[in-house]
Amino acid sequence: MDILIFSTSVNKPEDVEQVQPILTSVQAIEDWNFDLEDCDNILRVVSNDLPPKYIESLLNNAGFKCEELAY
Template identity: 85%
Template sequence: MDILIFSTSVNNADQVQQVQPILTSVQAIQDWNFDLEDCDHILRVVSHDLPPRYIESLLNNAGFECAELAY
């Protein structure tokens, strides 16, 4: 199981609701959550063998910035 961490431009609950159907539709994602209080508006994704670029492209295509953070 992998935990991927991203900096995003998702900054409020309405925007989280916009991306919710996108993230929940990916079967390889077991869990996800946002930390909107963090200055990077962190998205954490728990998955099996999912490339970070895939998550970035999902959010980018929905109109949000998304970049993997090194940890």
């Protein structure tokens, strides 16, 4: 199980509602959540064998910035 962490431009609950159907439709994602209190509007994704670039492209295609953070 991998935990991927991203900095995003998702910054309000309405944005989360917009990306929710996108993230929940990916079967390889076990769980995900946003921390909108963090200055980087963190997205955490729990998955098996999912490349970070895939998550980045999903959010970018939805109109949001998304970049994996090293940890």
